Amino acid sequence: MSDTQEILQQDFDHLWHPFTQMRLWPGEPPLVIERAEGNYLIDSEGRRYFDGVSSLWVTVHGHNHPAIKRAISEQLERLDHSTLLGLTHPLAARLAAELARVCPGQLNKAFYSESGSTAVEIALKIAYQYWQQSGRPEKKTFVALGEAYHGDTIGAVSVGGIELFHQVYGPLLFPVHRLPQPFCRRCPLGLTHPACGLACAEALEPILAEHGDEICGLIVEPRVQGAAGIIVQPEGYVRRLWEICRKHDVLFIADEVATGFGRTGSLFSCEQEGVEPDLMCLGKGITGGVLPLAATMATDRVYEAFLGEFDEFKTFFHGHTYTGNPLACAAALASLELMEKNQVVAGTAPVIAHFAQGLAKIAALDHVVQVRRHGLMAAVELSADKATDTSYEPGERMGHRVIMAARNHGVIIRPLGDSVVLMPPLSSTTQDIDLLLGALGRAIAEVTEA
Ligand SMILES: Cc1ncc(COP(=O)(O)O)c(C=O)c1O
Incomplete structure (x- = not known):
């Protein structure tokens, strides 16, 4: 059994995760986050992911400052x-x-x-x-x-x-x-x-x-x-x-x-x-x-x-x-x-502006019915039909499918129903924002066109 498998087995046997339907959890498959560098999380297989939710909305200066x-x-x-x-x-x-x-x-x-x-x-x-x-x-x-x-x-x-x-x-x-x-x-x-x-x-x-x-x-x-x-x-x-x-x-x-x-x-x-x-x-x-x-x-x-x-x-x-x-x-x-x-708050102004510009392109995508943003907090709301704003069936778990697809493009984000939440660290660069929004755009296209 590899280290990752052993950790997952212990997790499946003993760990109850927050806000998680545990019956579905082993099928996901979960990532084991072992390290972090700046705005990136690194899993047990050495893969790097941009921390697009600031580890549940907390990261200010990047990890391990x-x-x-x-x-x-x-x-x-x-x-x-x-x-x-x-x-x-x-x-x-x-x-x-x-x-x-x-x-x-x-x-x-x-x-x-x-x-x-x-x-x-x-x-x-x-x-x-x-x-x-x-x-x-x-x-x-x-x-x-x-x-x-x-x-x-x-x-x-x-x-x-x-x-x-x-x-x-x-x-x-x-x-x-x-x-x-x-x-x-x-x-x-x-x-x-x-x-x-x-x-x-x-x-x-x-x-x-x-x-x-x-x-x-x-x-x-x-x-x-x-x-x-x-x-x-x-x-x-x-x-x-x-x-x-x-x-x-x-x-x-x-x-x-x-x-x-x-x-x-x-x-x-x-x-x-x-x-x-x-x-x-x-x-x-x-x-x-x-x-x-x-x-x-x-x-x-x-x-x-x-x-x-x-x-x-x-x-x-x-x-x-x-x-x-x-x-x-x-x-x-x-x-x-x-x-x-480091005048961190003032320093976010150009990143926020870049984020807003990138989100305008996301808003134009098929199946994106609304983008809501203030500062470095945003949500991208998905819809089965943009013209009529028809919601997806909850069982389709579209928000969840999009965030899982985004992982394949090197980004960790989380959904709230069919809204995908974006909460990049305050230390994000404009390149990080491009990676985040590029991954999201691809993930939305892959999942909604599948
Ligand atoms: C506005 C607000 N208040 C309170 C809380 C609860 O914080 P905690 O999860 O640290 O208990 C949260 C968590 O997301 C929040 O967004």
Whole structure:
């Protein structure tokens, strides 16, 4: 048995993969990724693939960046792990100060955890408890968007709105007010038709006018709803939501887990509309995509509601074992330093422009009914018949077939149903983008013409 076969046998016998129908898994056949170099992953047979999903939307500077590796190994010589319950350590403090410096508005306090889902869970609990301790205990519910995705823990699923993922857990979830998402797939004017989008933002006003006294917060993925299929909001949409929240004294929670750290062309997507959230969830790219770390940022106003005497019990009774792990903090600090030193966000502008141009050609292909993009996040939606926009049957798994075909052209990407998601690392060159889009174009032609 070769090494690869042995690994696969162990995998098939014992490993349960996320978001995967395990009965189909052994037939795929799976790639065994052994190494990475820059923007490329290398499998156990030595084949190189461009990492077209940034290893699930996290890679900022490319894999195995020497500065991040050095920061982690230097930290490992000093301190591997120590709790933040009752103790502190230098890098947790330094990173909190750095995050407060780079985040918009008054987000001066960082609460660490390990995943985007926990960052969201923490934001929801803080928002709820904030009002309990601010003399408005009746403010208990949340507003969230249709087709929102905020993670897979029960609170995050409650505010999530993707039926396929979330419906089965219905009885376990708390009810939320649902705002229609600002995008009509069939709109002939396209997804960023401002009038429709802004009308959707106005739909928040009557909800808050009627129920604002019972609503503690609104949670939104600003500018782009990622897992919904890269749904791009029209300009002004997030700002309008923020203004309405402020008018009705409802906390504004920005989930920047996917959009943060330069993914949409600015460090945070809120900044594009001058929005200053009360709470902001960070994850994914925070460590450059190297180690699991997340942070929930809170304003001074929110934080101060948790201050009191010991026996007032205003404490935020929440914390995870690996909260603020020093190695993860070292990676995050090194990544932030690289971002500033190399002006990474500004440097993505020409790559984003090149990406947009290449995607315009993909949009012209038969069976591509729509391309949605903001910054370096994009989705290419497939259709059985472009003229009538007729969907493929789910059992045909066209998105899946396209991404499998793209592997033969040296690219790893992932589908969301019949949308193919493209999420190149921020360190991608224009040549990388050409490889990605060339492979995608060929894969679409091969699969749809077969
Ligand atoms: C907007 C958003 N929030 C939260 C999450 C959950 O993050 P994690 O998978 O790290 O729990 C994701 C993951 O894709 C996301 O896109």
